[in-house]
Structure formats: structure tokens, C-alpha cells
Amino acid sequence: MSLQAKLIITALALANGFFILELLRKRKLTESYTLLWFLVIGSIFFATWADRFLYSLTQLFGAIAPVSTLTLLSLAFILVMLIFFSMKISRLERVIKELAQRVALDNVRRPKGMQG
């Protein structure tokens, strides 16, 4: 991979890292998700600068350019994140449903003259 490509990827990863930190500072992201993102940024750094590792992976995948391998890894990461967030959203939906049902059942309105 050319030095130019490495620098661009590094700059993007750093920008992403700062953005994550900013979100954390503004309490728009919780630490658990931050950890996940920093792991990803760390992996991108490693894959970008560890030439041997990236070339070995490129050969393994049958790709021509190392950049393609990085793109593939990024796509795999996006897929994992989508599944992760789908699971989180599903869980939250379930929690919200349970909470809303409990709130509703705690506030049953009975007609006058009917026992509670």
C-alpha cells in the first residue's frame, strides 16, 4: 500500500476517533459502544501499518491490492455492527414494550362502582 493511502486511512481513523470522543463527551454515546469503536480504529491502524499482516491477508483472500483487503474488512465490520445494533434495537423494543405494558396495567381505569 502506498504511503499516501496509509496516511489518508490513518487520518480518517484519527478523525473518527476524535468524533467518537466528542460524542462521549457530549454524552451521546455510552462507554460500551466507545470501546467497540476504538477496537475497530485500532484494528484499522494495525492493518494499515503492519504491511506483512495485510499482504498475508490479501493473499489469503485472493485480492490483488491490500486496499481491497481493507475495504473487505471494513465491510465485514459494518455487517457485524449492523447485526449488533439490530440485536440492541430488538432488545430495546422488547424492553419498551414490557415497560409500556406495565405502566398501562398499573393504571387501569375501571368504571365507577367496580372494585379495583
Added chain:
Amino acid sequence: MAAAVPPHGKGSGMEGLKGKSPRGARTEGVIIIPVYNEEKNVRAVLEEIRGEGIDWDIVAVDDGSTDRSRELLEDMRVILISHPVNLGYGAAVQTGLRYAVKEGYGTVVLMDADGQHVPSEIPKLLRGVENGADIVIGSRLLGPAAEYRIPLLRRIGISFFSSVARLLGGTRIYDVTSGFQAMRRPVAEFLAEEYPVEFPDAEVIISLGLKKFRIAEVPARIRRRERGTSMYANPAKALYYPFKSLLASFIVLLRLIRERK
């Protein structure tokens, strides 16, 4: 509707609907009606039920309506449970079932608030329960009384899911999408635990069949919706429905296989 009102004397099937429970004001059964944006229909539905001489408790579960449904219900003689937000039809049914289980009702009748389910048909469902079924489905597809004509595409869909339910759950129910049902307490307890939020049709029949509940189907008159809009009017939902129902049906089976292992 006066012509459809059966006599309320002995043998009419209405006797059970008038019984009082040991808890005084509470009767032994309950009618659960999920309501979502049905301001044009809900009052007529409730008045029709009372007009039939049915004095069971009626539980209306308002699923976060954005129209005047909730206000109308507050002025009526019903037990009103209000979801703070819209959770979906299945969740509204489940909330009603949870209430019924908590309050100890022996029998539960489910019916919709859109006026399609005819209250005078409730005794037919209850007779099925009295005859030994755990749950009885009021069917549009059985008997000569079908005044409600199902569009061809929907009929094909219902037939397909009926076959899926038979294949996976072992029970032949023709109208798997009918929300007009009567059930015994054990079924209500089972469904109160786990009930699909969306389109609780074939999936429920399959899971009940796999749990060996006795499911019966009786002909029931269902009317055409006169006011408001049907779910099937939304093309996205109409497309999503078969996908979700089919997937959920197989998942029910997979879960059971996993449980048995």
C-alpha cells in the same frame, strides 16, 4: 342489529355470559378489545355488545390511539387500559390477556374494535369452549353465513398460512387470521407470556398446536368494515405480512425443537 340478537333464555348460549363470579361485580369471563384509532367504530361495537345482554367485563386496550378513541372509551362502561405509546396489535392483545390472567377470569373472548366481529356470535364460540376446546376461532371461511367476502389475494394468503399451520402445528384451521376467538384460562396464560407484537395469526395457531392445546374453529358471521381503514390498505404492511408470518412460523417450530433437545 336487533334482528341478529338471539333470545337470551336457556339454551341460547347466553347463560354463561350473564354469570357472576364470586368476586361480586366481576363476571366469570372477559371480553378483550384492542383499540387503535377506532373513534368511528368503538362506541357502536361496545353498545352492540351490551345490547346483546352480555354483562361480562369488557376490557378495552387502547394502543396509543391518536384520535378520540381513548376519550370515548373513558366515558363508557369498560375497563380501560391505555398504552402510553403505540405498541402494535399483538402487544395490545397481550396486555389484555395479562390483565385477564391477573384478575383471574376463567374465559377470555378476543374481538376487534372495527365492528367486523358480530357480538351475537360470541355464544357460538363459547359453546365450542364448553364442548372441550381450549381455544375456539370464529371463522369467516366455514359455513354458509359468510356475508364478508375476502378478496382473492388475501384468501390465497389465508389458505397458504392455513396449510403452513397444519404442516408445522398439526392443526387444520381454515381462517388462521381471525382475531375473533374465545379461550380458556390456560391458553390465556400461555399467550400472556409470549405473544407476537405484529400479525399474531398462523404463528399463534402453530405454537398452540405444538403445545397440544385443543383448537376448534366454528363458523362466525364477520361483517365488512364500514368505517376507518384496514391494515391491508397499507401496501408495505401487506407485503411484509407474508414474509413475517412465514418466518415467525418456522421460528416457533425451531424454538420448540430446541426446547425438546
